[in-house]
Amino acid sequence: MSRLLEVSDLTTEFRSGPRVARVVDRVSFTLRPGEVLGLVGESGCGKSTTGFSIMRLLPPTARITGGAVRLDGDNLLTKSDEEMRQIRGGRIAMIFQDPMTSLNPVLTVGEQLVEVLREHRDMSRPDARAEAVRLLQEVGIPSPARRLDSYPHEFSGGMRQRMLIAIAIACTPQVLIADEPTTALDVTIQAQILRLLRQLNTEHRQTGILLITHDFAVVAQLCHRVVVMYAGEIVESGDVGEIFAEPKHPYTQALLGSLPSRGGERGALPAIEGLVPDPAAYPSGCRFHPRCRMAFEDCPVQHPSRIPVTPGHDAACLLYRR
Amino acid sequence: MGLVRFFARRILLTIPVLVGMSVVVFLLLRLVPGDPAQVILGLRATPEGLAAVHRDLGLDLPWHRQYLHWVGNFLSGDLGQDYRSHIPVAVLLRQRLPVTLELAALSMLVSLCTAIPLGVAAAVRRGGAADRAAMLLGLAGISIPDFWLAIMLILFVALGLGVLPSSGFMPLTQNLVGNLRSMALPSLTLAAGLAAVLVRMTRASMLDVLSREYIKFARAKGLRNRVVVYRHALRNAAIPIITLLGLQSGYLLGGAVIVEQVFDLPGLGSLTVTATLERNYPVVQATALLIGLLFVVVNIATDLVYGALNPRIRVG
């Protein structure tokens, strides 16, 4: 049971007319119970699509074309739609990025909570309402009983994000996927939500959290291990401490370099030149080579595979050939 | 308490509009050439005869006195008499209103039962059979004039198959089956046009809502498809649909003139036309006010349903 969620060679493609964009390209990682795994990268690198691929919540134009996603040994990709539907919200839950648009404006908060409990834990209406009040309390919403019948527009952004979290953990899921949970919030609220997530992680030891973000600061505060994605591929993965201390992949180094650390000296933060590559026309060889300062003659030719640089810390860069 | 205040405010707001409308209709009728007495006496009119009719109907008074006289009677509940048939206008309206209301209700019902499910199905499975049907019904529906559809139904169904009556009205009180048979083709005609607009609106509105985040989140919660579509999506999509229904029912109440005439249904629409053509002042003034009032009632009802559906603008 040590491997709670095992993603191997997951590949997802978007098709619109002749164009085929391979947004997720042979991505593999594992999530252990109680662990918070950070999936980090610039926007457009395919991290959110990876999350939605795991949930099999892709738009009609997207299709998973390879790999496997094993939850507790079950390969989710072979599940029927109905089986997958029962898993969503039950064994795997998801927290969305923008609390303002993720709650149904015309249904009361209570209704949106109770319906998940009745669906997956088939509780009676009164029991579900009681459990809903407890959940709201658990995520830190004041006077939950009274607020149960209020509407989403009557809550602040922070409160609504707590609501989303309450809904996500309602059925004590094995895996919790959080897609940029704090991006839409201002800094002070962000800190509260992170504290809440950390608290949930310590209380629900058997739940694994996959945290999708572009913000290394959030990774630093919350994650045990981290996986760095670039252009649909995983370029580096390892323990948070190691990655922060000794980033191996030039892309990770560049990302960390452009992070304003508290004590660091003044001066302009180095930015990475160029733009994220178009998923339908990835550069040849190592996809980061056009923007990599350490690139050399082999990089545009040979496609690097992930090589363990130190135990538990691997990087996909030709600098570290076996 | 909020609701009462809401009603009070809305009613108070409409009074000036209705009064304004009654004045405009009153003046317009007098400005337009054509003397009611002439229409009454027809070819047998003589100068003395015309004078006698003018005296009898109070048309010899100056306009402002006529209007005040009419308002006075109106406030005491007397809507005056039909110049031609001397039938009290109140009786005429009591006979005609149910026909128009029944026609409006039936066609609204038929169109709702077809358009909403079809529109939802079209949006849920885009490009599917329902979607193609919705597009077809939509485009055809808004392109076919209702009076031509009426004639085609009469030609092929009533006369061709000899199944349903081609015209005439059987009151509900008299015989239910006869009534429904006489209302079948007219309500079908109006329903087709209404359903076309409704299915297009439902499809567009559902497509818009289904692309929203909270629907994605609802699916992420593992809710059944039926719950996601009907409880989450349709309730949000209903808001623009209700607005459209409000506008359309306005048309049904006053605008279905030609369908009423083609099927020879004694409704408010045809009454307005014949009364206007015959310069039947009291009838025109009363029907214009009644249709105006129905408009107001429909608008208030739409706002209420709006509030019920959309908590953000809930009233009271």
Added chain:
Amino acid sequence: MSRLQEEQVADLVAKFKRGSITRREFIAAVSVLGGLTAVGGTIATLLKSSGLRGSLTGPVPAAAAGMPKRGGTLTAATIDKPVNMDPAFAELYSSMQVYQNIFSKLVYVDRNYKFVPGLAKSWRQVNATTWEFDLVDNAWFHNGDKFSAADVKYTFDRLFDKKLGAANAVFFTPTEGVEVVNPTRVRIVTKPNWGGLIPTLAAVLEVVNKRAIESADPKLQPVGTGPFRFLEWVKDDHITLERWDKYFKPGMPPLDRVIFKAIANDTVRLTGLQKGEINWIEQVPLQMVDQLKKAGAIKANPNGAFFPDLFLINCTKPPFDKVEVRQALSWALDRKAIARLVWFGQAMPSAEALAPTNPLYSGVDPYEGAPNVAKAKALLAKAGYPQGLKAIFAAQPQVPTQVQVGQLIQQMTKQAGIDIEVRSFESARWFEELATKRYDFTSTYWSATLDPEHCYFPLGHSQSPWNFAGYKDEQLDRALEKFRFTVDPVERKKAYAEVVRLTALGAPVVFQVNFLRTYWTQSNVEGVATLPSLELRMEDAWYA
């Protein structure tokens, strides 16, 4: 021709009218009975009438089958809704169709234009200016008052009351006064030798009761001495009449009750009759007449050409102020095409108001052989329009036949150089155009044609309030007055022929066709026929 033969011929005629046997079968059967000539005028008229498929306009034989049976309720459907039960106004023909069964007249006309007794048992012309009427003594008003001469006087006094403004007063202009001699005799004094008194009494004078008029609104509560009593009026739906037991004609009327409904739509009215919900209807869709007659399921009752349709021409302004232009229009008309295309063959081409069956019928037509483009063009040139002219025909969309005739003559007169534009006016505007004489020309029907005086006088005489054409012609005025003040039938017929000739030549009004008004009933309804006065006498009707 033996009694038996006559009986058989009458039966054949009745069967032919119902359309249950075709014209060929009819002639074959008659010849078997003893040769065509022997059967007399009826058959001749039948054969001669061109364009009249299956209908008969000859003098109608008396009710062929047995004596009327008593009882039953007849539901009748007219086209328009009745509006006003006061006989002085005669407002809308649909009102007359109802109240003519509630009120009685002094004198009636039968199918063969004979004037028969009504409330007046007998009458005579005492001298040039005085007529005396002996009244029945067993007539009672529906409110219990006994009918007497005083009621006749009251009826006339009310008619001439300027304040009331009654339309029918116009027909009685030559009347000087009415005197009560005794309860059963009344004397009417008129201008010398007024030939039109009796026909006018038979056409438009219903006797009213003073107490009834003053106690309830005569528009809504009619009280007369007629065969049926007014029972109820459910507005916008129906009027019910009930047999008046104290009717002065013993044993009449056969029917217990008559219910009048109004169904505007021809198809709905026909369906009602076919389904049996209605027993008598005023008209069927015109283009279905032949088909229905062949089918024979419902009965077409003997009809008459008493409903002229005519052109009204405004003589007070160009282009029709010149008589030659009006004559050119007359020459350009193709009356057969109008009868066939606008009225679907249910009308007779006609150059005068009266029906051929009317004893005064003149047959005068100065435009024999119309349409004649050459003559029309010549007249236009003479009037100063060598290259033709434009004129506007005013039509009411609510009167389909008017719009149709407009479009038709537009085509007809184009070759003759008269370019007609058909312009629509809703009824209120149409009457306004007539009253203010802004129109060029238009068409209308005229329902009072029992006596020429009821039609030619109002439309043609310069002093008449209904001279819509604004026509002033000394010669025609004198001819009209000569005709009005002539009693002797032979002299009257000659005077009438002269009126027809002058009217046609002056052409303020141009007669086009006479519409064959046909009533349709279920097959078991007997005794219903169109009368020259266009009265709807339900007292004649009974269930076989």
Added chain:
Amino acid sequence: MASTEAAAYYPRVLRIGEILRRSRMASAGLTLGAVLVALAAFAPLVATADPTAMDFNAPFARPGLAHPFGADNFGRDVFSRVLFGYRTSLLVAAGSVGLALLFGTPLGLVAGFVGGITDHVIMRPMDALMAFPAILLTVSFAGVVGASTGVLIVVIAVVYLPIIARTMRASTLAVRAEPFVEGARSRGASPLRLMARHVVPNAMDPVLIQASVLMGIAILIEAALSFIGLGTQPPHPSLGLMLADGRDIMRDAPWVVIFPGLAIVLAVLSFNLVADGLRDVLDPRGALR
């Protein structure tokens, strides 16, 4: 930068090429519309007979070689009357919508752009106009001036005025709130210049889509009003008039009501197809219903 600047001047609707390429529906609508307009324009050549010519001895002629769509009770050729009827319909549609655009757009623009009291002063009468029973309006116009196609164009234009004004006002409000307008305003652009160069081009799209729909509806209204005798007058052929006249004789000659009706449907369909096509291309999310 110049190219995007220029592009901003023309309402996207007018970039026909792009629309045709991207929407099959719009192109279908445009081709159908073009065919109908051509038929109407060359009616005299295409028509098999003079629309008002009667043939007394061929009433109710069945559809065949002589009369492709058959003949009416006066023997008039239905096919020719439909063609000339199109002229009236298209004239009324273009005329009324054109007039409504001419007056409605500026009113809506000013109301939306200036806002405040001006907005109310302009828009409240517009609302009143919308609630007014159109039939009374038609009768009074027809009454005063006499029913004719011209009166019809004015009446429909008056009915359309508030619709165009409201649509323009709504899109003006939306565009005015756009950052690029704020930017231009901050650079000191005069209100007039602002409106002309920035607001109008971008606000016109929904109005022109609405106009296309209204063109279709105008044809229906013309037919409807002529149907009850208040629109086009005989002998000018009008599709609505043909339906009205045909009603009494449709039992014997159904073609007299079938073909004019179909003609109306095709005309209205072409306008609706164009409107739908435009809406799909220019506003995929369907915000401009």
